[in-house]
Every structure is written in C-alpha cells, then in structure tokens.
Amino acid sequence: MSTSPSSAAADSHQSASADSLRARLGLVIPVLGASGGVGVSVVAAALSDALQLAGYSVLLADTAGPVRSGLGRAARADGPVVRVPDPVARVRFSWRAQALVGRVEDPGRTRSVAPSLWWLPGDRRVQATVVDVAGDAWELASDVRLGAGRWLGLAACPLLVLRPTVPGLVQAEQVLARLEPWVLRRLIPSIGHLVVVGARRWPARVAATAGTRVSAMRESAVFLPHDREIATGGITADVTPDKIRTALSPLLRQWRATGWLPPPQAHRRPS
Template identity: 45%
Template sequence: MTTEWVDHDSESSTGGVEQRDRTLTKLACRSWQDLPTADVVAAVESGELTTANHGTAAGQRTTAATAASAAAVQRQGLAPLSDAVADWSGFGVVIPVLSGSPGAGASLVTAVLSDALSSLRQRVLLVDTAEPARSGLATAAPVEGPAEAGPHESVRVRHSWRDESTVLARLETELPVLTPGMVPPPRFFKPTSGALDATVVDIGHDAWRMAAHPLAGPGAWLRSGSPPVRPVLVCRASRPSLSQAEQVLARLEAWNEAGVITLPIQLVVVGAWSWPAGLAGATGRRVAALLEETVFLPHDSTMAVEGITAEPVPKRVRAAITPLLSRWGLVASSPVTSRRAVRRRNRKESPA
C-alpha cells in the first residue's frame, strides 16, 4: 500500500489541529483494522509531537510508522482480545511489579527483588518495559549490551549484564512515543541462552491506564498461565497512595474474574519501616486483603538522590525483601522470616 502524504504546512491554518488529528487517525488505522484504540491514539500523539517540531509531512510519517510498528508487534504475541493462558515455562518464577500510584517506586522494588535474588545465587532476568527516556532502570547496568533485533525494526530489546547473574532487558525505539502495543511479547525479552530462576518485571507504565486493558502491551506479564505469575503491587504509606492502589485493583478485578490475569498477591510499601499513625480506615477491601503480609522497604537517602544505579541496592534494603522471597520458597528461610517476627520488626499498625 502506498501512503499519500498531505504534504503542506498550510493545513494548520486551513483545518487546524482537529483536521490534522483526523488525517493522522486515518493514517494510523490503515496499518491494521484491529489496531486497539489506545495504540491509534498514541500514534496520533506521536505524529502531533513530530509535527510541532518538524512539520506536517514528518508528523504523518511518524504516525504511520508508529501504528505499523504496534500492529506488527501485536501480531506476534497473544492477541489483546485473546483469553488464552500464557506459557511461562523457561522464565523461572515471574514477578511483575506495578505501581499502585504515580511515583510509588515500582522500579526500586524491581531492582531490590532482582538484587536480593542475585545475591542468593539465583539467575535473574530483569525486564524493563518503560519508555526508554522515562525508565527508572536506564542506568541499572554498568555497561550496555548490544541492541538485538526485536519484533519490528522500530522496536529493539537491549540485553546488558547488571551483575554476573542478572541480565537486564530494556526496550529501545527511535520513535517519539512507545504505544502499549509496541511493547513486545514476553518471549522477546528472554535471553537466547541460559536457564532462569526468576524473571522480575518493571511494568513501567501508568498502572491506572494499563489496567483499563491489561492484555495489551506490558500488561501481558500479568496473564494467567503456568506456572502462575506472582504480581507485586507497590505503594507509599499515605492515604492518597493507598486510595489509588485500591482503584487499580478495582480495575483489574474484572479481568481476574474472567480468568485472564492474576491480581497482585503482595503489597510492598516503599520509604517506611511501618504504617504511620493516622491511616486507620485508609484502605478499601482489595488492598486490605493484602495488608497482613505487607513488606516495608526503608528509606535510603543515597537511593533517593541517585535512583537505581549500576551498584547493588544497599544490603539493608535487600534484607527487607528477603522474608518475602523465603515465604515464596525462592530462597532458604532465614531466622527472622516468621510472620510474627516480621510484624514485630515493622511495628505494624494496620490502616484497614
């Protein structure tokens, strides 16, 4: 198919933004009649951004390229409308990590889980599905590895060694917007050689929007399958964060009831040793069901300033997550992993 570009910048004065959006939408829809609306919208946004910087023709080319990339990638995995279960064999234990609220610290928790497993001699795949420019794991490897061919020429996966037993898999694209549908199916993140004990995934996208249709893009890591995945929900010890986490779970609930995804089974609270006073009644029923086994990650001043670097996360932060890994049977039990000991250490005061 040959695309005819509306190659004139006078469009902005004759038709305005509304007319330009209609043109870009038509271009996006030509790539695939089944392209999800979220990808069409993102492709148009990509074109609008390019138009603002480089003109109408460049914006049209970018919209078409973005939509074509999303369409090509989605054809290579389980369809967004499919209720088929996923085959997680070969990934080890899959632990998707999603934020219950913006800035909750999902990337931090992903790195902590990965480093804790690695320090206990587990072979780990650390997956980052975020837009490259907004990734919390962008500097998590000391040296970047090669960018390997992805499911489409505009989408690549770069594999780098974070440490001697952890491979970091990150997305790369030259397009200005990474649509949900451009996130490759999980198999494209897996290294071509070597067995894995665990795969820890930073979902990397706004969980509220992702939960509207979790079967497209990064939400594919939540798919029900064999062996079952173990999703983790991250929040802060505050009323707003707990409230937003409840809404994310509410959106995901219907998908879980349909049997196509697995709801988060673990709550991790970042930046606190225990629940602060004054949170009584702050949680809804969905978050409340996760409170008993809540894991707290203490504040670390260096990480708060530097973010995730190529250095391992501090030992005391890793130690906070180890009881969870012991409870899941991923590492040997330690003397302080009982529920009573964890509750006593954290001085838990449930906000339910």
C-alpha cells in the same frame, strides 16, 4: 487487509504459548505502581538483586523505555541493541552483576513491551523474571490483554507498590478495584502483596483510611525503609542496600515454600 511477511513473523513470535514463555522466563514477577513515581524501579532492582544473590538466574525486564526508565543506570555499561522480529522493535541487553537486564528501546509500540521470547536472547532461560512495568497500574488495568498488561497473565505473584500516605492507599484501592474484574475472569492472578516504599510500618492515621481491598492485604504488606542515597541518586549499578533486600526476603521464602521458585541454579554470565 493483508499482513506483511515481517508483521506475520512478529505476531507469530509474539504469540508464543504461555507455557513456552514460562519455561524460558521462569517465575514472572510484574512490579506495578499504584501511581507514577512510587518506587517501582527500586523494588524491581532490589528484588532482582535479592534473587541473584540467592543463586537464581534472573532477567530484569524494563518496559519503560530510555526517557522514562528508572533503571537507565542499573548496569555499569550498556550492552548491544538487538533487533527483534518486529521491524522497528529493539531490546537493549546489559548486565547487572549476574542478572540480565533487558530494556525496551521503543515503548510506544504495544507489542514491544508485552511478554515474548524477544526478551531473552538466543536460547537463554532464567529462573525468575522481574518486570518493571512502566506507568501506573490504573491505566494498565483498563485492559490487561494489551501491552505490558499481558505480563500479568503470566504472573503468579504480581506486586503493587505504593507510598505510605492517604492518597497512596486511595490509589491502591482504586487499582485493586479496577483489576478485580480481570481477576474474576481468571485472566490474571490477584495482586500477591502490597509493597510500601519509604516506611517500616503503616502510619496510624494512614492505615485507618484503608479501603476494603487494601485492608484485606494490609497485614501481609512488605515495607521498604527509606534510603537517602537511592532517594537522591536513584538506582545505579551498585547493589541495592542490604536493608531493602532484607525487607523483600520474606517474599523469596514464600515463593520457595509454594514451589514457585525451584532450588537455585544460577547461570554465570558469558565472559
């Protein structure tokens, strides 16, 4: 089957080397959900806020699309829709304070949610890219070489978000098991941390049900306390509450200590 010139150009752009993508995207931090509706967008927005307040230039990449997105109101005003080399793919760029927000407009197309240079307009570079990975990680883990799963191949520190419930731990255990073959094949890194939304510690009865893989990560889990306004109103253009950003600050310190995050050199948004 022959390939059209436009499709060939899109594939060429999409297949930029991992090194060239990392040079533009900086530290790639995919945020996955052990199941749907666990608070992935809250974690992604709060992490983006924490990074930019620490002085880093940030891209917040939303792979969910307009209907399913938890970041639909993350910017005060929608920016332009940019046509990318794929004839029907679109990315809408906006600003969340100093962080660039890229929201895919056609999530049904596998190529449009995968990492590529489409996610940064022009020759822009950032120091960190926080990816709100659409859907739940169970489906993504069936083949991480496709679609949004490809963000894991660029990552140093993917995060898995779950709820502090018995079903939440079961779902997380299953996702970790499903990702394990890809980790063993060295196609993706191990999940860096569990992020538990809606609690300050493990409930005793819940922690006792943890499987082998979750148990090994239990001590390093990060807890985001419940916030009533976000729980009822979702993520808006307002900065996420300090108590949530503070809960994520140990991750930033760890990433700086490992050298994954260089000294901040924030780029101001164009006027």
